[in-house]
Amino acid sequence: MLAQLPTLGKDEYREGLMWDPECLENAAMVSHTTGTTGRVTWRHRTRAEAAVIAKLFGSRPDLREDPRFGISIRYNRHGMEMPVPGVGTMVPVSLSEDVDVRQVLELLQVGCVLHGVRRHPSVLAGGGMDVAIIARAIVEAGFADAAARIDRVLVGGHLPKAIRATVERALPQATISGHYSLAEVFGGASSLPDGSGYLTEAHVIAEVLDDDDAPTPEGSFGELTLTEVFPFVQAQPVIRYRTGDIVECLPCEEPWRVRFRWWGRRAHSLRDRDAWVLGEGPLADALLAEPLVARQLHRGQLSASSATIGYPLVDRIEGSDGEVAGFAIGVRRDPWHLGPHLDRLLGGIRRAASSERPGAGSLVLYRTDDQRLAPPDGVVPEGRAVPL
Numbered sequence: 193m194l195a196q197l198p199t200l201g202k203d204e205y206r207e208g209l210m211w212d213p214e215c216l217e218n219a220a221m222v223s224h225t226t227g228t229t230g231r232v233t234w235r236h237r238t239r240a241e242a243a244v245i246a247k248l249f250g251s252r253p254d255l256r257e258d259p260r261f262g263i264s265i266r267y268n269r270h271g272m273e274m275p276v277p278g279v280g281t282m283v284p285v286s287l288s289e290d291v292d293v294r295q296v297l298e299l300l301q302v303g304c305v306l307h308g309v310r311r312h313p314s315v316l317a318g319g320g321m322d323v324a325i326i327a328r329a330i331v332e333a334g335f336a337d338a339a340a341r342i343d344r345v346l347v348g349g350h351l352p353k354a355i356r357a358t359v360e361r362a363l364p365q366a367t368i369s370g371h372y373s374l375a376e377v378f379g380g381a382s383s384l385p386d387g388s389g390y391l392t393e394a395h396v397i398a399e400v401l402d403d404d405d406a407p408t409p410e411g412s413f414g415e416l417t418l419t420e421v422f423p424f425v426q427a428q429p430v431i432r433y434r435t436g437d438i439v440e441c442l443p444c445e446e447p448w449r450v451r452f453r454w455w456g457r458r459a460h461s462l463r464d465r466d467a468w469v470l471g472e473g474p475l476a477d478a479l480l481a482e483p484l485v486a487r488q489l490h491r492g493q494l495s496a497s498s499a500t501i502g503y504p505l506v507d508r509i510e511g512s513d514g515e516v517a518g519f520a521i522g523v524r525r526d527p528w529h530l531g532p533h534l535d536r537l538l539g540g541i542r543r544a545a546s547s548e549r550p551g552a553g554s555l556v557l558y559r560t561d562d563q564r565l566a567p568p569d570g571v572v573p574e575g576r577a578v579p580l
Contacts, residue, residue: 195405199401199405199417199431199432199434201433201434201436260281260314260315260344261281261282261283261306261311261312261313261314261315262281262282262283262313262314262315262316262317262344263282263283263285263296263299263300263313263315263316263317264282264283264284264285264317264318265284265285265286265287265296265316265317265318265319265322265323265326266284266285266286266287266318281306281311282315282317283299283304283313285299287322287325287326287491287494288493289493289494290494290495293325293326293329293494296326296329297326297329297330297333297335297338299313300312300313300330300335300338300341300342301333301335301337301338312338312341313341313342314341314342314343314344315342315343315344315345315346316342316344316345316346316363316366317345317346317347317348318346318347318348319347319348319349320347320348320349320350320351320352320355320356320359320370321355321490321491321501321502321503322490322491323345323347323359324355324358324359324501325490325491325494327339327358327359327362327363328358328362328501330362330363331361331362339362339363339364339365340364340365341365342363342365342366343365343366343367344366344367344369345359345363345366345367345368345369346369346370346371347368347369347370347371348370348371348373349370349372350370350454350472350473350476351368351370352473352476352477352480352503353477353480354477354480354481354501355480355501355503356368356387358501368387369382369383370382370383370390371383372390372454374435376433376435377396377418377420377433377435379392379393379395379396379418379420380392380393380396380418381393381398381450381452384451388442388453389440389442389451389452389453389454390451390452390453390454391444391446391449391450391451392418392449392450392451392452393449394449395420395421396418396419396420396421397418397419397421397448398416398417398418398419398448398449398450399416399417399418399419399432399450400412400413400414400415400416400417400439400441400450400452401414401415401417401432401434402414402415403466405432408441409441410441410442410443411440411441411442412440412441413438413439413440413441413455413467413468413546414438414439414441415434415435415436415437415438415439415458416434416435416437416438416439416450416452417432417433417434417435418432418433418435419431419432419433420433436457436458436459437454437455437456437457437458438455438456438457438458438461438468438471439452439453439454439455440452440453440455453473454471454473455468455471455472455473455474456471456472456473456474456475457471457472459508459516460472460508460516461516462516462517462518462519462545462552462553462580463515463516464552464553467546467552468546469545469546469552469553469580470519470541470544470545470546470553470580474544474545475504475506475519475541475544476503476504476506477544478537478540478541478543478544479504479506479521479537479540479541480503480504481540482533482536482537482540484523484524484525484530484533484537485504485505485521485522485523485524485537486504486505486522486523486524486560487501487502487503487504487505488502488503488504488505489502490502490503504521504522505521505522505560506519506520506521506522507519507520508520509554509556516553517553517554518553518554518555518556518580519553519555519556520555520556520558520573520575521555521556521557521558522558522559522560523557523558523559523560524559524560525559526559527557527558527559527575527576528576530557534557534578538555538578541555541580542580545580552580553579553580554577554578554579554580555577555578555579555580556573556575556576556577556578557575557576557578558573558574558575558576559575
């Protein structure tokens with residue numbers, strides 16, 4: 193049945209299904225028109241699709257009531273916060289200025305009165321780097337009581353091992369769980385308890401497909417593809433949606449669900465012919481193990497910034513065919529004088545790469561003292577080139 197559905201990536205979805213006249217004529221609901229021409233820019237499910245999904249889903253799942261109280265860090269001052277299903281009361285906060293960090297610390301330490309009862313947050317949710325900044329601020333402020341109250345941390349997106357360790361040291365009582373999600377599909381995947389990967393949620397049908405839309409076997413790499421079957425959301429037509437994320441397919445015995453290890457975005461992963469060689473996830477874990485690698489400056493306007501705990505300063509090197517040919521990595525020392533550090537760094541990267549195509553791709557190490565700067569896509573900086 194799935195093979196009969198359209199299999200589309202983001203660009204094809206936008207240009208094809210959203211604006212297709214026949215699809216729009218039969219849509220159950222249409223929204224997001226342009227302000228000048230009135231052209232429809234988003235196609236929702238058709239009535240027929242909605243009826244099929246309602247039959248497939250059966251009845252609405254129970255939503256367990258959770259009385260806990262938590263803090264959800266917004267992506268920016270006016271951006272959305274991470275949705276947290278199953279957690280009772282979440283207060284959205286931003287981290288735009290130092291005063292915002294102090295207010296978060298005050299809320300953690302003092303709590304607030306809800307329905308006549310003083311409550312202290314026990315859940316912290318947000319992007320991995322934002323959670324790490326708050327965790328470090330808690331330690332620096334000496335708020336041991338506040339740290340002990342946090343029993344659950346929810347992180348959106350990939351959390352590198354080194355940054356996860358920072359959060360674990362600061363919040364030793366907390367269970368850290370990650371959530372893979374995307375705007376186009378209601379539902380995603382939750383991290384496995386041992387942190388080895390993710391398991392897709394029950395209300396999406398998940399597949400890992402190769403370039404020919406065929407399922408990839410366990411232990412192989414492919415593109416995560418989701419078909420949304422949640423009946424109470426009209427946003428996604430019934431299609432197989434290619435997410436743009438390359439994952440490693442792990443063993444899973446549950447029908448229509450997938451266990452996977454996130455490898456990286458397709459547009460930022462190194463490929464050699466038909467084999468995926470190195471992705472953002474394994475590369476970040478390898479680079480963060482070496483202190484000499486420069487870090488991206490996240491929330492640089494804050495005094496408690498991430499210069500020492502941020503993501504590695506790395507960018508893609510574009511080949512003549514537009515695909516990723518290698519990676520440019522910023523380091524804090526002249527790359528020609530790294531000595532034994534270079535062997536350790538390269539050894540970690542090579543161990544993180546796939547064994548399917550050893551030696552494919554290249555690396556360029558360049559010195560930078562400014563974590564704000566990275567070479568633009570397609571520009572190879574001056575530095576030391578070494579084979580992967």
